[in-house]
Amino acid sequence: MIRIGLIGYGYWGPNLARNFAETEDCQVARIADFRPERLAQALRRHPAAGVTTDPQELLRNPDIDAIAIATPVATHFDLAMAALAAGKHIFVEKPVTTTSDEAARLIEEADRRGLTFMVDHTFLYTPAVRRIRELCDKGALGSLYYYDAVRVNLGLFQHDINVLWDLAVHDLSIMDFLLPESPCAVSATGVRHVADRGEDIAYLTLFFPSSLIAHIHVNWLAPVKVRRTLIGGTDKMVVYDDLEASEKIKVYDKGITLNGDPATQHQMRISYRSGDAWAPHLDTREALSLEAAEFVRSISTGERPLSDGEGGLRIVKILEAASRSMAERGVPVPIEIRRREGSEFSDSIRRLKGAILEHQSGDRRRSPAHAG
Amino acid sequence: MIRIGLIGYGYWGPNLARNFAETEDCQVARIADFRPERLAQALRRHPAAGVTTDPQELLRNPDIDAIAIATPVATHFDLAMAALAAGKHIFVEKPVTTTSDEAARLIEEADRRGLTFMVDHTFLYTPAVRRIRELCDKGALGSLYYYDAVRVNLGLFQHDINVLWDLAVHDLSIMDFLLPESPCAVSATGVRHVADRGEDIAYLTLFFPSSLIAHIHVNWLAPVKVRRTLIGGTDKMVVYDDLEASEKIKVYDKGITLNGDPATQHQMRISYRSGDAWAPHLDTREALSLEAAEFVRSISTGERPLSDGEGGLRIVKILEAASRSMAERGVPVPIEIRRREGSEFSDSIRRLKGAILEHQSGDRRRSPAHAG
Amino acid sequence: MIRIGLIGYGYWGPNLARNFAETEDCQVARIADFRPERLAQALRRHPAAGVTTDPQELLRNPDIDAIAIATPVATHFDLAMAALAAGKHIFVEKPVTTTSDEAARLIEEADRRGLTFMVDHTFLYTPAVRRIRELCDKGALGSLYYYDAVRVNLGLFQHDINVLWDLAVHDLSIMDFLLPESPCAVSATGVRHVADRGEDIAYLTLFFPSSLIAHIHVNWLAPVKVRRTLIGGTDKMVVYDDLEASEKIKVYDKGITLNGDPATQHQMRISYRSGDAWAPHLDTREALSLEAAEFVRSISTGERPLSDGEGGLRIVKILEAASRSMAERGVPVPIEIRRREGSEFSDSIRRLKGAILEHQSGDRRRSPAHAG
């Protein structure tokens, strides 16, 4: 039984509490928040959990195995480091820290102490993103041309972070999970329209060692909500629209074919291919429940979780570089990312898949949601 | 009666011929193309027009008043300059020239000779773009936050120009028509995937003297066709989707309101406004027919056309700067644009509006398209 | 304080329990279900409520003021009549009973005892339906031409009722709420594809004293989910798409105008009007919470609720006639409906509106949902 102490019961904390509470071999032992009215609600929903306004109390509690941190990003590092020092495993909200240096120090400390360090990159656990990953793993898309993501709406302006650290972090974590290589440079632009807040619109172009290019558009001031990613490959192209109710992923058999001898380039001819489209059925398990189970299993087995501290660090490195580029109106800034791709990662994917298959076979026995 | 000589009867030329032929006080006198099979088709459709493989013949012909040029962009300058030298008015396909210097010289020459110089920026004449312009002119949107355009599809790779000069030219001309200021710098990124062609994906961020920001995304390798522009203002926001059959423009009463004393910025509070949406009905007159009429009237009256050489020059200046930025992975490049905003321009808008109203009143007498 | 006893904690019961629990001056006192595992879940979510497998226990309990019945339709009448006999107000799931005779007897009994009898026609309380009602009340649509509703998806086949009694009941209650007249005849068709179940596809045409016509299409075997209603009037037309995230209602300024002297009919000319479209902003209060509050207020004040037993009876009368028509492949069957339209009804509408306005003014102080 893994006993979780949760720090922060604001917007996202309740979702974590609910999912950890419903995870096997796991319970929410104690919840901390400095706002009494939030604690009152926490208590109503989790009567068995104790509550406190003092996060330190959770760290001192010897019955608590792991700390989940869902507080403003500026507080992540100190809380996480203190939790590790107290021998607790940590689960940290995104973005993991405000600097890559902080993230690196947490990784080092967790490794030194043999503790699990997981980052809440929820999208990696969604059926849609896992399905695209499967397509990529099978090589179904061919070589990738581009990755283009749009995430805009009339959104809650954050106090402490700009739209890049608030929204682009999702797309960067998905991209990091799906693409076979890491970006080597970024050109970012953006602008702020409210005096005391960060940028509310931003555009990022990411360059890669190959001719792959990635772009992310995030905006807090859009009249419509868009969550759409295009991924273009030599063999297939994918449209991933997270707002579609039932066909979130479409795979297009579209593209170009080059004819002629590439040596004599000016004779290269292009022909166009336009074939069927295909929307694979997706399982319906909630991402956060899968992620909670992943945390518990990682602690139990000592295996590295799918969304580990390294992933959090990679995303923060890109965000740091993007912030510098944005300050200089798009001047490209290099990014140095070293990926540790070992057996642990593949195991994690495989483990996840097993968990989903179990879940799905249970699913089959149920009937569809009522249609009223 | 304005007699037009048309040079180039490839993809776009037939549309010009058809529309000039149907314009009052105008006729297509002669068509030149170096491909005999194109001329054969031209003759079938325009039996009264003569055809020739020699464009010079048109320039020498004293019965021809104006030359329309629909050839590859590299040939525009020489043909246009020769036409002006021969005393002909000119109508030039977009992009107007390959360099801003060429465009400037054409403007100067046309001005010196008192000849009309019009550039084929067709989108300015579409019902949707004119309607948005009306909203902007009335100040309905308030101060502008951003202009964001996406124009992607699986498209014909051009031989002589990259995706920026092929597709972004449309969005730049619309933006130039709608926005109250001109950009002062550009950061562009892009990549090519076919060895002997130009970039097939590109992203442009345009900076303005104010906090307005513009962005254009063009792509020849997308599996779906998208033609969507978001324009955000303090009072209203517009979504312009050119692929929508009947509701191309939607106006959203959405946005934010700032409360508190801006002097004490850290106390600024943001509240969110979410009101009705509205899709204005658009007239249905074909853009190109309106544009053809505008050319004829400009010649007849000596007034500057709505899409004049100056507009063509402004777009080419932006494209030049964007190309330089793209070569350096987004390093911002300044743009120097001086706009001549005089009575002629306003007159042109007014005149256009009159022409449409006349047309619409005719429209009312007709019934809707058959529904089969 | 109104104390509710809930019978039935299956698919819909939990929603009723949650909403009554959150309603002011109301509490869920006791929950009955014959399935122990359902009671266990009820207890987890409502620890203060007692649970029992015996519904009679609730009826005997003097501390319980009202009974909410969310059991299979065949059991509604007996439970509801027993509850009235025990002096309890009743809130009954749709369809209210299996016959119109039963519904009439419940109305009579409730009236005789001065008890509130409310039917759970949830859609009347949705922001979209209330907004259309406002448009109708203002006469914005003009005279109505037609009401056309489609409600299809791959749905849960019910054991005890066919698709008409399961899905069309929603559309009939909305229609009953919106239209100024009641239908006088119905022609229905449908078919069953599973041997021991009811019809899974059905089509209803409803005739009215005027030239208004209504049609409802319901289907449990559709590959896509559709929830779309068209309402055509002489002045405006409405499209109500319940699956649209943000623009559920669109009002079109479209239609025809008749010219000429109607006396000399063969000279009648039709012209077509195609104007702006408009999507009014809708408030976001959950329908069921409004409905729960309406029940509590009706009990407290003795006023007739918006969705009263009479409304339930009208719907069951139509369903009975439709079933008979369907058995004869569309032979029209007359419907006799007498509407009691008094001050109580108008008061109810007014009261509801007040409740929503209060709620909205609270809303304004909040920020939009987080955008992650």
Added chain:
Amino acid sequence: MIRIGLIGYGYWGPNLARNFAETEDCQVARIADFRPERLAQALRRHPAAGVTTDPQELLRNPDIDAIAIATPVATHFDLAMAALAAGKHIFVEKPVTTTSDEAARLIEEADRRGLTFMVDHTFLYTPAVRRIRELCDKGALGSLYYYDAVRVNLGLFQHDINVLWDLAVHDLSIMDFLLPESPCAVSATGVRHVADRGEDIAYLTLFFPSSLIAHIHVNWLAPVKVRRTLIGGTDKMVVYDDLEASEKIKVYDKGITLNGDPATQHQMRISYRSGDAWAPHLDTREALSLEAAEFVRSISTGERPLSDGEGGLRIVKILEAASRSMAERGVPVPIEIRRREGSEFSDSIRRLKGAILEHQSGDRRRSPAHAG
């Protein structure tokens, strides 16, 4: 060389003229219309064709092989019969005649004289409908549950026919082409809102010998245009949306599975299947060009065309029955249809397919439409 005489150059006639003119081994020899201004336009577009206000002149002309009739439906029979009497093949606009008796007499006369009698059911020649036919022929859908079509918009009110004869005729011809059986009864309802015109809204339910059911909804007074057909089968379900630009057909692997012994029906259990969706790529050849070629080939070879007089007769029989049912508010009216399904029909399908394949292989060499 087949020489066509065209009678009627109003809304649809110009499309016929253009397509016959571009068909191999075919020419438009002469065009008749009683309106001089229509003839003037006909002459501009077809300078080689003679024109006349007298249709009889075409019938008398020995150089004309076939007559295409695109006049109001009330005139079809007399013109067609006269053309057959003059030894001409005939191509008749839909609906073919105003009564089934007339259609039967034309079939008999054409057969007697060995002349080709083709009806313009254009939709049979569209890529989408042909693709669905292929799916049906392969048995991909399994046994059919239902066929449900919606064809509504703000449409041109016809003078001489109601919405059933104007719009439902399309859906009936598609249905006739796709379904393996013919309807045996119809229940129709509808209403008129303009005094001197026919019904502007109508609903048809068609019953079949099996448990298959079909329904058609047509409406001239809808604010939005809808062209959507659902076809449900035991193995797959199809959504055919004619307004979709690139994915007109979607095939859903969705449905139900029955478990348990059908003999002991009350134990029958239903489970639900929700799999992938798939949008087959469609070829892009214009339907009317294919249809024109089919007419020419049928004349040349003497083979029965795909959309022959028999098909026209079947549709008129259904329309007659539906009109009688509609007059009695849905009372079901039997339909007697005897289908002649022989080798000629299959040959026709095969021939059509060959023609398309040829066309497509030519297609591959071309590039996609310009993207401007």
